[in-house]
Amino acid sequence: MELFADRAEAGALLAERLRDARDPVLLALPRGGVAVAAPIARRLGTQLEVLVTRKIGYPPAPELGVGAMAEGGEPVFDLRLLHRLGLTPESVAGVVERERRELARRVRTYRGDRPLPSIEGREVIVVDDGLATGGTARAALRAVRAAKPAKVTLAVPVGARETVMSLREEADEVVVLREPVDFRAVGQWYEHFDQLSDDDVLELLGRG
Structure with missing residues:
Protein backbone atom coordinates (compact mmCIF):
# COMPACT_ATOMS: atom_id res chain seq x y z
CA MET A 1 0.00 0.00 0.00
CA GLU A 2 1.39 3.39 -1.03
CA LEU A 3 2.68 5.63 1.76
CA PHE A 4 1.73 9.24 2.34
CA ALA A 5 4.70 11.57 1.74
CA ASP A 6 3.91 13.47 4.92
CA ARG A 7 1.01 14.79 6.98
CA ALA A 8 0.46 17.73 4.61
CA GLU A 9 -0.07 15.42 1.63
CA ALA A 10 -2.39 13.22 3.68
CA GLY A 11 -4.40 16.28 4.70
CA ALA A 12 -4.71 17.49 1.12
CA LEU A 13 -6.07 14.09 0.08
CA LEU A 14 -8.51 14.08 3.01
CA ALA A 15 -9.67 17.57 2.08
CA GLU A 16 -10.99 16.27 -1.23
CA ARG A 17 -13.19 13.80 0.67
CA LEU A 18 -14.49 16.57 2.94
CA ARG A 19 -15.21 19.26 0.37
CA ASP A 20 -19.01 18.97 0.77
CA ALA A 21 -18.90 19.91 4.47
CA ARG A 22 -21.05 22.94 5.23
CA ASP A 23 -19.36 25.65 7.29
CA PRO A 24 -17.76 23.10 9.64
CA VAL A 25 -15.88 23.66 12.87
CA LEU A 26 -12.51 22.00 12.26
CA LEU A 27 -10.89 20.59 15.41
CA ALA A 28 -7.47 18.96 15.20
CA LEU A 29 -5.87 16.73 17.82
CA PRO A 30 -2.39 18.03 18.56
CA ARG A 31 0.19 17.60 17.71
CA GLY A 32 0.16 15.51 14.52
CA GLY A 33 -3.48 16.12 13.69
CA VAL A 34 -2.83 19.84 13.29
CA ALA A 35 -0.42 19.22 10.40
CA VAL A 36 -3.05 17.05 8.68
CA ALA A 37 -5.83 19.57 9.32
CA ALA A 38 -3.99 22.66 8.03
CA PRO A 39 -4.54 21.88 4.31
CA ILE A 40 -8.12 20.84 5.08
CA ALA A 41 -8.76 24.26 6.63
CA ARG A 42 -7.36 25.96 3.53
CA ARG A 43 -9.45 23.81 1.17
CA LEU A 44 -12.68 24.36 3.13
CA GLY A 45 -11.99 28.01 3.90
CA THR A 46 -12.60 27.48 7.58
CA GLN A 47 -10.70 28.29 10.75
CA LEU A 48 -8.51 25.59 12.27
CA GLU A 49 -8.63 25.05 16.02
CA VAL A 50 -7.14 22.48 18.36
CA LEU A 51 -8.95 20.11 20.68
CA VAL A 52 -6.40 19.08 23.28
CA THR A 53 -6.30 15.44 24.34
CA ARG A 54 -4.08 13.45 26.70
CA LYS A 55 -3.43 9.75 27.03
CA ILE A 56 -3.84 8.19 30.48
CA GLY A 57 -0.90 5.81 30.81
CA TYR A 58 -0.41 2.63 32.79
CA PRO A 59 1.78 3.81 35.72
CA PRO A 60 4.60 1.21 35.35
CA ALA A 61 4.66 1.70 31.55
CA PRO A 62 3.23 5.13 30.66
CA GLU A 63 3.35 4.47 26.92
CA LEU A 64 0.60 1.88 27.39
CA GLY A 65 -2.63 3.85 27.34
CA VAL A 66 -5.40 2.68 29.64
CA GLY A 67 -7.58 5.65 28.79
CA ALA A 68 -7.63 9.20 27.48
CA MET A 69 -9.27 12.55 28.07
CA ALA A 70 -10.12 15.60 26.01
CA GLU A 71 -10.71 19.14 27.14
CA GLY A 72 -14.31 19.61 28.16
CA GLY A 73 -14.84 15.87 28.59
CA GLU A 74 -14.48 13.19 31.21
CA PRO A 75 -11.79 10.48 31.16
CA VAL A 76 -12.63 7.55 28.89
CA PHE A 77 -11.08 4.25 30.03
CA ASP A 78 -10.36 0.96 28.32
CA LEU A 79 -12.14 -1.02 31.01
CA ARG A 80 -11.13 -4.42 29.64
CA LEU A 81 -7.47 -3.44 29.70
CA LEU A 82 -7.78 -1.99 33.20
CA LEU A 103 -3.89 19.23 29.30
CA ALA A 104 -4.63 22.64 30.85
CA ARG A 105 -1.03 23.75 30.19
CA ARG A 106 -1.30 22.80 26.54
CA VAL A 107 -4.65 24.57 26.16
CA ARG A 108 -3.01 27.75 27.49
CA THR A 109 -0.05 27.26 25.15
CA TYR A 110 -2.17 26.79 22.04
CA ARG A 111 -5.12 29.11 22.71
CA GLY A 112 -4.26 31.31 25.66
CA ASP A 113 -7.50 32.41 27.34
CA ARG A 114 -9.70 31.91 24.26
CA PRO A 115 -12.37 29.21 24.60
CA LEU A 116 -13.11 26.63 21.96
CA PRO A 117 -15.50 27.89 19.29
CA SER A 118 -19.15 27.18 19.95
CA ILE A 119 -20.14 23.90 18.29
CA GLU A 120 -23.75 23.48 19.38
CA GLY A 121 -25.86 22.88 16.28
CA ARG A 122 -22.78 23.03 14.01
CA GLU A 123 -21.10 20.44 11.84
CA VAL A 124 -17.80 19.41 13.44
CA ILE A 125 -14.85 17.63 11.84
CA VAL A 126 -12.31 16.07 14.22
CA VAL A 127 -8.94 15.39 12.58
CA ASP A 128 -5.97 13.27 13.63
CA ASP A 129 -2.97 11.87 11.76
CA GLY A 130 -3.99 8.25 12.30
CA LEU A 131 -5.74 5.73 14.51
CA ALA A 132 -3.93 2.97 16.37
CA THR A 133 -5.97 2.06 19.47
CA GLY A 134 -8.23 5.10 18.99
CA GLY A 135 -8.25 6.02 22.68
CA THR A 136 -7.64 9.75 22.28
CA ALA A 137 -9.99 9.99 19.29
CA ARG A 138 -12.74 8.30 21.31
CA ALA A 139 -12.28 10.75 24.18
CA ALA A 140 -12.32 13.66 21.73
CA LEU A 141 -15.48 12.50 20.00
CA ARG A 142 -17.33 12.04 23.29
CA ALA A 143 -16.28 15.51 24.46
CA VAL A 144 -17.53 16.98 21.18
CA ARG A 145 -20.79 15.02 21.37
CA ALA A 146 -21.47 16.45 24.82
CA ALA A 147 -21.56 19.94 23.28
CA MET A 165 -14.94 0.07 12.91
CA SER A 166 -15.32 0.69 16.64
CA LEU A 167 -15.20 4.47 16.22
CA ARG A 168 -18.04 4.43 13.72
CA GLU A 169 -20.22 4.05 16.82
CA GLU A 170 -18.87 7.34 18.20
CA ALA A 171 -19.17 9.58 15.12
CA ASP A 172 -21.89 10.22 12.57
CA GLU A 173 -19.30 9.64 9.85
CA VAL A 174 -15.73 8.35 9.76
CA VAL A 175 -13.67 9.40 6.74
CA VAL A 176 -10.50 7.33 6.43
CA LEU A 177 -8.34 6.98 3.34
CA ARG A 178 -6.63 3.70 4.21
CA GLU A 179 -7.46 0.81 6.53
CA PRO A 180 -4.50 -1.57 6.19
CA VAL A 181 -4.83 -5.09 7.55
CA ASP A 182 -1.20 -5.17 8.69
CA PHE A 183 -1.40 -1.97 10.73
CA ARG A 184 1.31 -1.70 13.42
CA ALA A 185 1.84 2.02 13.98
CA VAL A 186 0.63 5.28 12.46
CA GLY A 187 4.13 6.37 11.46
CA GLN A 188 4.75 3.35 9.22
CA TRP A 189 2.29 4.77 6.67
CA TYR A 190 4.21 8.03 6.16
CA GLU A 191 7.53 8.53 4.39
CA HIS A 192 8.19 11.48 6.69
CA PHE A 193 6.66 11.39 10.16
CA ASP A 194 8.61 13.93 12.20
CA GLN A 195 7.72 14.61 15.80
CA LEU A 196 6.13 18.06 16.13
CA SER A 197 6.79 20.57 18.88
CA ASP A 198 4.42 23.07 20.47
CA ASP A 199 6.12 25.76 18.34
CA ASP A 200 5.35 23.74 15.20
CA VAL A 201 1.69 23.58 16.21
CA LEU A 202 1.53 27.32 16.88
CA GLU A 203 3.09 28.03 13.49
CA LEU A 204 0.51 25.83 11.75
CA LEU A 205 -2.22 27.69 13.61
CA GLY A 206 -0.75 31.03 12.54
CA ARG A 207 0.17 31.90 16.11
CA GLY A 208 3.90 31.29 15.95
Missing part, protein backbone atom coordinates in the same frame (compact mmCIF):
# COMPACT_ATOMS: atom_id res chain seq x y z
CA HIS A 83 -9.32 -5.25 34.37
CA ARG A 84 -6.53 -7.31 32.81
CA LEU A 85 -3.97 -5.14 34.57
CA GLY A 86 -5.77 -5.43 37.90
CA LEU A 87 -6.63 -1.74 37.96
CA THR A 88 -9.72 0.42 38.37
CA PRO A 89 -10.36 4.02 37.28
CA GLU A 90 -9.92 5.03 40.91
CA SER A 91 -6.47 3.43 41.11
CA VAL A 92 -5.12 5.67 38.34
CA ALA A 93 -6.63 8.86 39.77
CA GLY A 94 -3.14 10.29 40.32
CA VAL A 95 -2.26 9.82 36.67
CA VAL A 96 -5.54 11.41 35.63
CA GLU A 97 -4.84 14.47 37.77
CA ARG A 98 -1.35 14.89 36.32
CA GLU A 99 -2.71 14.63 32.81
CA ARG A 100 -5.43 17.17 33.60
CA ARG A 101 -2.72 19.65 34.58
CA GLU A 102 -0.73 18.95 31.41
CA LYS A 148 -24.53 18.95 21.05
CA PRO A 149 -23.24 19.50 17.50
CA ALA A 150 -25.49 18.82 14.52
CA LYS A 151 -23.03 16.33 13.03
CA VAL A 152 -19.65 14.88 14.03
CA THR A 153 -17.19 13.56 11.46
CA LEU A 154 -13.89 11.91 12.32
CA ALA A 155 -11.33 12.34 9.52
CA VAL A 156 -8.00 10.50 9.47
CA PRO A 157 -5.62 9.45 6.70
CA VAL A 158 -5.02 5.94 8.05
CA GLY A 159 -6.31 3.69 10.80
CA ALA A 160 -6.29 0.14 12.08
CA ARG A 161 -9.36 -1.56 10.64
CA GLU A 162 -10.83 -2.73 13.96
CA THR A 163 -10.30 0.70 15.50
CA VAL A 164 -12.01 2.45 12.59
Whole structure:
Protein backbone atom coordinates (compact mmCIF):
# COMPACT_ATOMS: atom_id res chain seq x y z
CA MET A 1 0.00 0.00 0.00
CA GLU A 2 1.39 3.39 -1.03
CA LEU A 3 2.68 5.63 1.76
CA PHE A 4 1.73 9.24 2.34
CA ALA A 5 4.70 11.57 1.74
CA ASP A 6 3.91 13.47 4.92
CA ARG A 7 1.01 14.79 6.98
CA ALA A 8 0.46 17.73 4.61
CA GLU A 9 -0.07 15.42 1.63
CA ALA A 10 -2.39 13.22 3.68
CA GLY A 11 -4.40 16.28 4.70
CA ALA A 12 -4.71 17.49 1.12
CA LEU A 13 -6.07 14.09 0.08
CA LEU A 14 -8.51 14.08 3.01
CA ALA A 15 -9.67 17.57 2.08
CA GLU A 16 -10.99 16.27 -1.23
CA ARG A 17 -13.19 13.80 0.67
CA LEU A 18 -14.49 16.57 2.94
CA ARG A 19 -15.21 19.26 0.37
CA ASP A 20 -19.01 18.97 0.77
CA ALA A 21 -18.90 19.91 4.47
CA ARG A 22 -21.05 22.94 5.23
CA ASP A 23 -19.36 25.65 7.29
CA PRO A 24 -17.76 23.10 9.64
CA VAL A 25 -15.88 23.66 12.87
CA LEU A 26 -12.51 22.00 12.26
CA LEU A 27 -10.89 20.59 15.41
CA ALA A 28 -7.47 18.96 15.20
CA LEU A 29 -5.87 16.73 17.82
CA PRO A 30 -2.39 18.03 18.56
CA ARG A 31 0.19 17.60 17.71
CA GLY A 32 0.16 15.51 14.52
CA GLY A 33 -3.48 16.12 13.69
CA VAL A 34 -2.83 19.84 13.29
CA ALA A 35 -0.42 19.22 10.40
CA VAL A 36 -3.05 17.05 8.68
CA ALA A 37 -5.83 19.57 9.32
CA ALA A 38 -3.99 22.66 8.03
CA PRO A 39 -4.54 21.88 4.31
CA ILE A 40 -8.12 20.84 5.08
CA ALA A 41 -8.76 24.26 6.63
CA ARG A 42 -7.36 25.96 3.53
CA ARG A 43 -9.45 23.81 1.17
CA LEU A 44 -12.68 24.36 3.13
CA GLY A 45 -11.99 28.01 3.90
CA THR A 46 -12.60 27.48 7.58
CA GLN A 47 -10.70 28.29 10.75
CA LEU A 48 -8.51 25.59 12.27
CA GLU A 49 -8.63 25.05 16.02
CA VAL A 50 -7.14 22.48 18.36
CA LEU A 51 -8.95 20.11 20.68
CA VAL A 52 -6.40 19.08 23.28
CA THR A 53 -6.30 15.44 24.34
CA ARG A 54 -4.08 13.45 26.70
CA LYS A 55 -3.43 9.75 27.03
CA ILE A 56 -3.84 8.19 30.48
CA GLY A 57 -0.90 5.81 30.81
CA TYR A 58 -0.41 2.63 32.79
CA PRO A 59 1.78 3.81 35.72
CA PRO A 60 4.60 1.21 35.35
CA ALA A 61 4.66 1.70 31.55
CA PRO A 62 3.23 5.13 30.66
CA GLU A 63 3.35 4.47 26.92
CA LEU A 64 0.60 1.88 27.39
CA GLY A 65 -2.63 3.85 27.34
CA VAL A 66 -5.40 2.68 29.64
CA GLY A 67 -7.58 5.65 28.79
CA ALA A 68 -7.63 9.20 27.48
CA MET A 69 -9.27 12.55 28.07
CA ALA A 70 -10.12 15.60 26.01
CA GLU A 71 -10.71 19.14 27.14
CA GLY A 72 -14.31 19.61 28.16
CA GLY A 73 -14.84 15.87 28.59
CA GLU A 74 -14.48 13.19 31.21
CA PRO A 75 -11.79 10.48 31.16
CA VAL A 76 -12.63 7.55 28.89
CA PHE A 77 -11.08 4.25 30.03
CA ASP A 78 -10.36 0.96 28.32
CA LEU A 79 -12.14 -1.02 31.01
CA ARG A 80 -11.13 -4.42 29.64
CA LEU A 81 -7.47 -3.44 29.70
CA LEU A 82 -7.78 -1.99 33.20
CA HIS A 83 -9.32 -5.25 34.37
CA ARG A 84 -6.53 -7.31 32.81
CA LEU A 85 -3.97 -5.14 34.57
CA GLY A 86 -5.77 -5.43 37.90
CA LEU A 87 -6.63 -1.74 37.96
CA THR A 88 -9.72 0.42 38.37
CA PRO A 89 -10.36 4.02 37.28
CA GLU A 90 -9.92 5.03 40.91
CA SER A 91 -6.47 3.43 41.11
CA VAL A 92 -5.12 5.67 38.34
CA ALA A 93 -6.63 8.86 39.77
CA GLY A 94 -3.14 10.29 40.32
CA VAL A 95 -2.26 9.82 36.67
CA VAL A 96 -5.54 11.41 35.63
CA GLU A 97 -4.84 14.47 37.77
CA ARG A 98 -1.35 14.89 36.32
CA GLU A 99 -2.71 14.63 32.81
CA ARG A 100 -5.43 17.17 33.60
CA ARG A 101 -2.72 19.65 34.58
CA GLU A 102 -0.73 18.95 31.41
CA LEU A 103 -3.89 19.23 29.30
CA ALA A 104 -4.63 22.64 30.85
CA ARG A 105 -1.03 23.75 30.19
CA ARG A 106 -1.30 22.80 26.54
CA VAL A 107 -4.65 24.57 26.16
CA ARG A 108 -3.01 27.75 27.49
CA THR A 109 -0.05 27.26 25.15
CA TYR A 110 -2.17 26.79 22.04
CA ARG A 111 -5.12 29.11 22.71
CA GLY A 112 -4.26 31.31 25.66
CA ASP A 113 -7.50 32.41 27.34
CA ARG A 114 -9.70 31.91 24.26
CA PRO A 115 -12.37 29.21 24.60
CA LEU A 116 -13.11 26.63 21.96
CA PRO A 117 -15.50 27.89 19.29
CA SER A 118 -19.15 27.18 19.95
CA ILE A 119 -20.14 23.90 18.29
CA GLU A 120 -23.75 23.48 19.38
CA GLY A 121 -25.86 22.88 16.28
CA ARG A 122 -22.78 23.03 14.01
CA GLU A 123 -21.10 20.44 11.84
CA VAL A 124 -17.80 19.41 13.44
CA ILE A 125 -14.85 17.63 11.84
CA VAL A 126 -12.31 16.07 14.22
CA VAL A 127 -8.94 15.39 12.58
CA ASP A 128 -5.97 13.27 13.63
CA ASP A 129 -2.97 11.87 11.76
CA GLY A 130 -3.99 8.25 12.30
CA LEU A 131 -5.74 5.73 14.51
CA ALA A 132 -3.93 2.97 16.37
CA THR A 133 -5.97 2.06 19.47
CA GLY A 134 -8.23 5.10 18.99
CA GLY A 135 -8.25 6.02 22.68
CA THR A 136 -7.64 9.75 22.28
CA ALA A 137 -9.99 9.99 19.29
CA ARG A 138 -12.74 8.30 21.31
CA ALA A 139 -12.28 10.75 24.18
CA ALA A 140 -12.32 13.66 21.73
CA LEU A 141 -15.48 12.50 20.00
CA ARG A 142 -17.33 12.04 23.29
CA ALA A 143 -16.28 15.51 24.46
CA VAL A 144 -17.53 16.98 21.18
CA ARG A 145 -20.79 15.02 21.37
CA ALA A 146 -21.47 16.45 24.82
CA ALA A 147 -21.56 19.94 23.28
CA LYS A 148 -24.53 18.95 21.05
CA PRO A 149 -23.24 19.50 17.50
CA ALA A 150 -25.49 18.82 14.52
CA LYS A 151 -23.03 16.33 13.03
CA VAL A 152 -19.65 14.88 14.03
CA THR A 153 -17.19 13.56 11.46
CA LEU A 154 -13.89 11.91 12.32
CA ALA A 155 -11.33 12.34 9.52
CA VAL A 156 -8.00 10.50 9.47
CA PRO A 157 -5.62 9.45 6.70
CA VAL A 158 -5.02 5.94 8.05
CA GLY A 159 -6.31 3.69 10.80
CA ALA A 160 -6.29 0.14 12.08
CA ARG A 161 -9.36 -1.56 10.64
CA GLU A 162 -10.83 -2.73 13.96
CA THR A 163 -10.30 0.70 15.50
CA VAL A 164 -12.01 2.45 12.59
CA MET A 165 -14.94 0.07 12.91
CA SER A 166 -15.32 0.69 16.64
CA LEU A 167 -15.20 4.47 16.22
CA ARG A 168 -18.04 4.43 13.72
CA GLU A 169 -20.22 4.05 16.82
CA GLU A 170 -18.87 7.34 18.20
CA ALA A 171 -19.17 9.58 15.12
CA ASP A 172 -21.89 10.22 12.57
CA GLU A 173 -19.30 9.64 9.85
CA VAL A 174 -15.73 8.35 9.76
CA VAL A 175 -13.67 9.40 6.74
CA VAL A 176 -10.50 7.33 6.43
CA LEU A 177 -8.34 6.98 3.34
CA ARG A 178 -6.63 3.70 4.21
CA GLU A 179 -7.46 0.81 6.53
CA PRO A 180 -4.50 -1.57 6.19
CA VAL A 181 -4.83 -5.09 7.55
CA ASP A 182 -1.20 -5.17 8.69
CA PHE A 183 -1.40 -1.97 10.73
CA ARG A 184 1.31 -1.70 13.42
CA ALA A 185 1.84 2.02 13.98
CA VAL A 186 0.63 5.28 12.46
CA GLY A 187 4.13 6.37 11.46
CA GLN A 188 4.75 3.35 9.22
CA TRP A 189 2.29 4.77 6.67
CA TYR A 190 4.21 8.03 6.16
CA GLU A 191 7.53 8.53 4.39
CA HIS A 192 8.19 11.48 6.69
CA PHE A 193 6.66 11.39 10.16
CA ASP A 194 8.61 13.93 12.20
CA GLN A 195 7.72 14.61 15.80
CA LEU A 196 6.13 18.06 16.13
CA SER A 197 6.79 20.57 18.88
CA ASP A 198 4.42 23.07 20.47
CA ASP A 199 6.12 25.76 18.34
CA ASP A 200 5.35 23.74 15.20
CA VAL A 201 1.69 23.58 16.21
CA LEU A 202 1.53 27.32 16.88
CA GLU A 203 3.09 28.03 13.49
CA LEU A 204 0.51 25.83 11.75
CA LEU A 205 -2.22 27.69 13.61
CA GLY A 206 -0.75 31.03 12.54
CA ARG A 207 0.17 31.90 16.11
CA GLY A 208 3.90 31.29 15.95
